[in-house]
Structure formats: structure tokens, C-alpha cells
Amino acid sequence: MDLRFTDDELAFRAEVREFIRTRLPEAIHRKVAEGRALRKDEIVQWQRTLNEKGWATPSWPREHGGPGWSVVQRWIFLDELHQAPAPEPLSFNVNMIGPVLFTFGTEAQKQRFLPRIANLDDWWCQGFSEPGAGSDLAALKAAARRDGDHYIVNGQKAWQGMGHCADWMFTLVRTDASVKPQAGITMLLIDMRSPGVTVRPIHTIDGRHEVNEVFLDGVRVPLDCRVGDENKGWDITKFLLGNERTGIARIGMSKELVRRAKAVAAQNDADDGRFRERAAAIEIGLKALEITQMRVLDGMREHADKPDPRSSILKVQGTELRQAASELLLRAAGPAAAQCADEFDDASSWATTVASNYFTLRAASVYGGSNEVQKNILAKAVLGL
Amino acid sequence: MNFALDDDQRMLKDSVERLVARDGGFEQRRLHMADGWSRTLWARYAEIGLLALPYPSTHGGLNGTAVDTLLVFETLARALPLEPLLPTMVIGAAALREASEEQLARWVPPIAAGELTLAWAHGEAGSRYRLHDVSCRARREGAGWVLDGDKPLVVHGDSADRLLVSARVSGERCDRDGIALFMLDANALGVARRGVRLHDGRRAADIVLEGVYVPASDVIGEPGKALPLIERIAQHAIAALAAEAVGLMQALLDTTVDYLKTRQQFGGPIGRFQALQHRAAEMLIALEQARSMALYAALMLDEPDDAERAKALSAVKVQIGQSARFIGQQAIQLHGGIGVTDEYVVGHWFKRLTVMESEFGDTDHHLAEFSR
Amino acid sequence: MHLERDPADAAFREEVRAFLRDALPPDMAQRNLRGFHPTKADMQAWTRILHARGWSAPHWPVEHGGTGWSPLRRHLFEEECFAAGAPPTCTAAFSLVAPVLQRFGTPEQQQRHLPAILRGDTFWGQGFSEPNAGSDLASLRTRALRDGEHYVVDGQKTWTTEGHYADWLFCLVRTDTTVAPQRGISFLLIDARSPGITIRPIISIDGAHSLNEVFFDGVRVPVENRVGDEGQGWTCAKFLLENERAFSAEVPRNKRMLARLKALAAAQGLAADPVFATRIAEIEVELAALEWLTLRALSEHGSDAAGAWPAGSLLHVLGSELQQKTGALLVEALGERGVIHYDASDADHAAGITADFLYRRAVTIYGGSNEIQRNLIARHLLGP
Secondary structure, eight states: OOOSOOHHHHHHHHHHHHHHHHHSOHHHHHHHHTTOOOOHHHHHHHHHHHHHHTOSOTTSOGGGTOOOOOHHHHHHHHHHHHHTTOOOOOHIIIIIIHHHHHHHOOHHHHHHHHHHHHTTSSOEEEEOOBTTBSSOGGGOOOEEEEETTEEEEEEEEEEEETGGGOSEEEEEEESOSSSOGGGGEEEEEEETTSTTEEEEEEEBTTSOEEEEEEEEEEEEEEGGGEESSTTOHHHHHHHHHHHHHHGGGOHHHHHHHHHHHHHHHHHTTOOOHHHHHHHHHHHHHHHHHHHHHHHHHHHHSTTTTSOOTTHHHHHHHHHHHHHHHHHHHHHHHGGGGGEEOOTTOTTSOTTHHHHHHHHHHGGGGTSSSOHHHHHHHIIIIITOO | OBOSOOHHHHHHHHHHHHHHHHHOOHHHHHHHHTTSSOHHHHHHHHHTTTTTTTSOGGGTOOOOOHHHHHHHHHHHGGGOOOSOHIIIIIIHHHHGGGOOHHHHHHHHHHHHHTOOOEEEEOOOTTTTTOTTOOOOEEEEETTEEEEEEEEEEEETTTTOSEEEEEEESSSOTTOSSSEEEEEEETTSTTEEEEEEEETTSOEEEEEEEEEEEEOGGGEEEEEEBOHHHHHHHHHHHHHHHHHHHHHHHHHHHHHHHHHHHHOEETTEEGGGSHHHHHHHHHHHHHHHHHHHHHHHHHHHTTOSOHHHHHHHHHHHHHHHHHHHHHHHHHHHHHHGGGGGBSSSHHHHHHHHHHHHHTSSOOHHHHHHHHTO | OBOOOOHHHHHHHHHHHHHHHHHSOHHHHHHHHSSSOOOHHHHHHHHHHHHHHTOSOTTSOGGGTOOOOOHHHHHHHHHHHHHHTOOOOOHIIIIIIHHHHHHHOOHHHHHHHHHHHHHTOOOEEEEOOBTTBSSSGGGOOOEEEEETTEEEEEEEEOOOTTGGGOSEEEEEEEOOSSSOGGGGEEEEEEETTSTTEEEEEEEOTTSOEEEEEEEEEEEEEEGGGEESSTTOHHHHHHHHHHHHHHTOOHHHHHHHHHHHHHHHHHHTTOTTOHHHHHHHHHHHHHHHHHHHHHHHHHHHTTSGGGGGSOHHHHHHHHHHHHHHHHHHHHHHHHGGGGGOOOOTTOOOTTTTHHHHHHHGGGGGTSSSOHHHHHHHHHHHHHOO
């Protein structure tokens, strides 16, 4: 066992860093560094820059257009993005629907969608949760009935992140209400421009518009937009959620937050012993988590298609540390952080985003499978309770 | 010592509860935010005697005690009032303890009637909760003073009629001597106010004073010796905030418990899961600790030993800060997604508590003060 | 609500202090301030001194020898005794079985036992928990079979604190196996010298002997030693457990620990370290809040307001966790020397700190574990 990076890996890190330094537009870099909301076109622009280099889909195998990186390289790449800081490739596209399609999709679906996913020609969102199906996702009720060579979908989805920007939604629907809940679920790909699709914003306490409700009213979905077999959607879901979990620790983002907090504290004459102790505690936690992440990813090398339940550790610890880091920055900013501004007011003081981001991150322990559910998974799947 | 409310206290609490029930709705508040705050509500506060409460009865006040203030702030808290109650009622009354007869006669009646609102303009850029860190200057001119300096983020400063401004008449930036307190006319020549919105829905202003003339009759207490008064004012503010925090935390806990009992997942209410029960229990523990300290604050405001009193109020702010952070965060967590929506009140209570943490010194500042 | 302090209470505190100065032997105080378990000799001697002053059972009803003090004064008295290093009186006797006898006992039982307890003549031990009945106490199995004018008791109790000092034991036994568990339990007073009783020490993590197992092998107990009716034992037990929580001396004990922590920090040069100082400050702030919580609970005890919040459980959770936090910081303050195992007779100023810290791991387990306490609090909030 050797925890040090090889020379090749170090060279790779340098290469990534240089690429970001030279190709990330300064305006986008500044916005991410100041915690400001990015516009759709800014996110698309950056992903296309990465895609040109072949780097928009770090975890995809070569045969589907991925760079064929090792687990360590993938991790280094994301870490560099987080610490630059630069935007990640769009997670819904690259971590969720992309791997689902190349694992469970038909050839036609792969050819039709995968390149557009990588290049962010199509922006995808996740149609899973419903008002009555959050942690208990299997209780979902949006229904699809067969009508010739289409499904007709009726129902309501909630919490669609960036749904208002989306072109397509990968959606879970109920196709059989007579069996056990998990056994009657199907995954459909829905074109957001279809008649009957209505998107309504949900305003969140961070003052930003990120999530939405999506109403589906007699929406016609062609059969060839079904992923996998009818009523076999739950297995695909478990696969997808497992992937979502692994990527969610975002350790580099937490490190960047701590760095920012320390800088702000120094500026504000607030970096006394107590502050430094708090910062140290978070940094140490992040260091430990980095290694845990490497171990989990390493263990998954052999079985890339079977997510390791220990990735729940990454989710719980990762989100708690990120929340702690945002809190540290809030403390450092002091009274100035009470100010707020509009979401896209790029001229507003840096201080206005500090509390917004702290508020946004309160949801991190809720989404992606709440931390309580993650602990249930650990207790059951790892400890056998 | 006893903790049961007497008849007068009960009546006060009831009248505030009625006001909250009738006019303190969450949707109504949203409408009021467009104008900053509601003048109608302010008139109601005046009507039921809240504004007059802590002021001396010799000038139209009601000689209210610290417990009375505590009851008002705790009861109003969940309605998330946007109005300038803290500076007008609590800070004003604390400051005017050192006012002259003439000043009391001039200011208390209009305050009590709801015709004069105040804002507290003391903190400066870089002062970071240190009460003696004042750079804003005041020089003598004739019988009055001329003020120059910046007072950023003055809560309610955008709409206040008068500003309680601290400025240095002598000495260097962090000297304990040399500070004076002025009751400035906010519309005086030379006062520039730039509105700022806060995350908890209230408004503030960045204020710039340029050659602002203040007559001698608007100086409170002895110029150059205002720091002890400023420290007392901060202590009164902390006590009121502690009561407000307890009211918010109680609301958060009540709402969370209701949610745990009614939200159905996995075939039953989620409150049946032991992990969530324990979390709710921990929230209750944190709440009761905070409540105890809010009561302690009310008692210690009258402590004659300055060092003891300061220490006690620092302890209060620490406990409140720790409990509030825990309860607020857990309330959102236990509500799942809806906890972070703008539509639902829980997030707004949480944001108010978050902003409150940085008012009058945060937890770390007071821990350091306490352990000096 | 009136929060001002009564000057008469301050005068009372002075009176107690003066008494302690005169009556508490300095060597006894020294021994008890160190953090080891109190000896029977010390506990008994001190009880007799208190009794001579009429102060051995302040919380008892006046008709049984209590002082009639307000809850606040009882609290102040306890605080001063703790601070001075007075040993405790026998908790099982004064605070556990005595209130049960006062509430559920016959006049004969009260006459027989209460004066002897009050004088410090008899020590008692609690026979509740069993190897298979801890948090789930109602599942206890020690049997008591009726045989004429006696019960014959067979079974085993565990975790009996100071059982080896005890003259008498009060035990929960099963008298009926045909009904629901709680309804088949009875409360028996058992002479510890009865034939068939064997008491075996349990050495705890601090290396000391405080706890015991008690074995009952055909022990004959006169029926008149049953408290309350047959099947009423669970009611007596619930009453006892609630009292145990309400009278737990969390604040005085925590104050004494904090005082020791500050003294040690000063001696080690740690008080000047701003980070260590803020850690002490955090404890002090929590303790202030705990004290005020206690005062609120005391002022409401016995009144209508008392049921509105689960005070006993809250105090137990907070007080126990604070003790552990303070104990851990005490050990930390010792630095390298924290690992030394001292004897109870060792006069070193550090003696007893680590032992106390280790034993105090139990403080969140006994008297109803903190998990159980949280269940009770949650049930209060969420309903059954």
C-alpha cells in the first residue's frame, strides 16, 4: 500500500491545472470563487471546452468517449476543478444519465444521446422525487400507461434541480400498481418540450432559483425512450443513486471554502486561536475523507457496476464537512454576511453570497439520499443490522 | 425566585399573542416586505403599549422590567417582525437611562406613540464586535458637534427617524475613553443612507456622515464617557435577542415535531424512527438550555458588578448561539426538502437565527470575552 | 415570574458554610475531594454529624425528619456540601427506598426503617437490574414464591452500588408469571444478612470495588416486608426512578468538577492558553444553563407546571454528559501524568482524576441510560 501519488499522476495533475488555468474564462473563474450563481450559457461554455479536450466525461469508459482514466486520475481531475475553482461537468448528464445509458440503454439510445450528453447539447434533469415520495422514492405515483407505441404519462415531480434549463428529463414512472412498489417502476426519457410538460419554480431560502416542480399532463413518450425493460426501472435507479453517492463528497470544494474562510478571517481580524482550531478540525476531517474516498474508489475498481455501500460514508461525511466549511466562512465574514442580493447581481459585494451558500448547503444533507437514509444503508448493508 | 407568570405578565403575554394571531401571519409579512415594514403593525404595537413598555412612567413609559421585554420578544418572535422594535424599544430605553429630563420629555412620548423610530449605528468596518473600536469622529463646533465617519450595515437605518450614533471626541481608535453617544436626526444635512437588504428580510443601511451637525442637546450622557453606557446597551440587546431566539427555537421545534407526526413515508409517520426521535429530543434539550439562559439574562441585567454582568451576558449569547445553530439546522434537516423552500416558514426562522448570530457579538467572540 | 434573589437565601448559604467549617473533619473532606468512591466509615460518620443537627434528610417530609426547606435551599445545601468535600449520605437509603416507604409503606414499615436510616444506622442497596434486565427492567426474572407467611426468593441482581455496605436491600421480584410483565412485579425489603444471600464484588473500569452482584438462593422474606400490594412493585419502581432523576445532584457535582478543573488548569499553566480557556468557558456556560434549568425544575416540582416538560430526563442527559466532558478535560489537563493509576490513599493532587473519569463513563448508562432518557423526552414531544 502506498498513499503517495506516482510521478505520472503528479504530471497529470500539473497538466490538468495548466489546462484550467489557461482555458477557464476569468469571468467564470471569479464567479465560482465568489460563490455566485452561474448562468446556463456559462456552464455550457465550460463543458464544451472540456469536451473538446475529451475531458467532459471523466468516468466514462473509452468505448463511449471517455478518456479512459484510472480511478486516481478521475479523482485528481475533479479535485483540481474543485480547487481552481472551476465548474464540474454537469452531474445530471455525466454522472447520472450518461452511465445509465451506456450500461442499460439500447445501441440506438447510446448513439442518439451520449455525444449530446457529453457536449451539453442536451441538458438533463432528474425526474425522481415527488411531493409524497422523497426518502421513500419507491412510493412514487406518476403513472405511465401504454397506448400503442407510446406511453401516456400523468403525474407530478418535485425538486428537479435546474429543471428550468433542461431539455430532457430521465423520469421514474409507475407502470404496474398491482405489484410491490419497487417491482412496478419504469425509467422513461422525457423531452421537456413535449406538450403537457409544465415547469414551475420552487424558490429556496438562498434566494436562488435552482429547483422546480414538473407537472406531467398526458405527456406522450415514445417506446424507444424507455430505458431497460418495463417494470425493471428500480434496478437502474439503484445503480444511478449509487453513482450519485460516490461523486457527492466534493472534497475539493470544501477545501476551497476553508481556504476562503481563512483569508476572510485574516482580513477581518477574526483568525484567533479558536477560529484556527475550528478550521483545523475541518481540514483534518477532509484529509481523512480524501483517503477514505480513495479506498472506496479503489475497492470499486473491480466492480464498477456495483456501487459500494461504503460510499454512504462519503456522502455523510462529505456533506457534513462541506456544511461545516460553509459555516466557518459565515463566521469569518461576520456581520457583513447579513446582506443579501439578487441571484445574478454580479456587482454585489462578495459578502452577499456567503450566507446564501450556507443556506443552499443545508440541503446537502437532505438530497442525494438524506444522511439519515445513508446511515440506514450503512447499518444494513455494511453492518448487517 | 419563581418562574410562574404573575397576572400582569400573563396579560402582557396574552395581548402580544392576540396581536400575533391576528396580524402576524407569514403571508401578510411577505406583503409588508415590499415597503420594508408595516406602519399599521407599528401602530398596533403602540396601541397595546409595547413601545412605551421599558421607558420610565414619569415620561409616558410603563416602567417595564427585563422580564416584560423578554415576554414580548419571545412571543413576537415566530411572526418574524420586520419592524424596528429592538432599537426603538430596547436600545432606546437602555440609552435613555442616561438622558436628561429634557431629552426624555422630547423623545419618550413620540416613541411611545409610534411616531419616532430609532436605529443603532455603532459598529464600523473592522471593529468586529469590539465595542470600544470607534473611528467615527466628532469635533466641537459652537455649542454642538460635527460628525464625520462611516457606519455600515445599520439595521433599520434606512427608515429610522433618529440614529443612535457613537463617535470619538478624543483619543485613538481603540481607547476606552473618548467615545460619545449622539441621538442624530437621520434627515440632517450630511447624512447619506444607502439601503441594504438582509437575509432575514429586514432592511439596513450603509450610512456615511459628512460634516453632520449635532446640537449639544442631542448628546446622551457625558461626551467622552459613553463606553459603559454602550456596553450596557449591548447587554440589553443581547437579553432581548436571547428571548427572541427562544421564541424562534420553540417555533422550530413545534413545527418539526408536528411534521414528524404527520409526514408519512415507508408506511407510517416518520416520527416512529428512533433516530429521528432522538434528534427531536436533542433539540428539546438545546431549547431548554437556551430558555434557561434567557431567563438568566433577564436577571443579570440588574447585576451591579460590571464584570459579573458582562460575563453573564456573554455566557447567554454563547448558549443561544450554540442552541440556535443546532436547532435551526436540525429543523431543516428533519423537514427534508421543504425545509429549504422560500414558501415554508421554517427556512425563514432559520435565516433570522443565522443573522442574529452576528448581532452584538458571535459565539466565538463571547467565548473569548467570557474566558478573559 | 420573579427572578430576583432572596437575601434570606444568601444568609442560609452562609449558615450552611459555617456549619461545614465547624463540623466537617478536614481529613474526611480531603479524602472525598479526590474523586475516589467514598468509604462506608466516612459516609456513616458524616450522616451522624448531620443527624445531630437535624440535617441528614433535608428532602424528606417534615413529619419523617425532613427540614422543610424550600427546593432552592435544599439545592444550596447540597451545593455547599459538595463544594466542601462532604461525603454523600447513603443514596439508596435516603433518596431511593425512603421516599417509597413514605409513599407506599405501612406505618410499621416506616417506623421500623425510617428512623434508622435517618440516624445513619442502616445502609441499603438496590436490587433492580439483572444480567438480562437492564434497560428492559420489566423483564426481570428473580422469583418470589409465596410460602405461608414468607416469600421464597431465587434469582440474581446485578450493578448493586455499595451492596457490600448494605444492611438491607430493596428488590423488585416477580410474584406472578401469568400476567403482563409489569403487573407481576412486587417490591420487597430484604435483610442483607438473610441466609441464602451471597454478595460478590464487581470490579469496575477504575479498578475499584463499588458495584456488586447479589445472588438469592431460597431466601425467606416475611410477607410484612413487602411494600405495597402484590403486583404493585412496578408502580413503586416508577415512582422511585422519577425521584432518582429529580434529586440527582448534577449541578453540585459538576460545579465541584469545574472548580477542580480551573485549579488544575491554573497549576499546569493552562489557564493562560486562550484555546484551553475557551474550552473551560464552554463548560462553564453549559453549567450556568444547567443550573438555571435545575432551579426551574425545583421551583415547579410537585406543582401543576411540573408535567409540562420532562425535566428529570433533561437534567439527567445534560448533567451526565457535562460531567463526562469536564472529566475528559480534567484528564487532558493532566497531560502525561493522566495515565498514572493512583491508589485511593494517594495524596497526590492528581489522584482520583483519571479513575473518576473512567468510572463516569457509567453516568450516562445508569439510572436509565441516556438513550432511554431521549426516548422518554421524545415520547413527551411526539406522543406514545
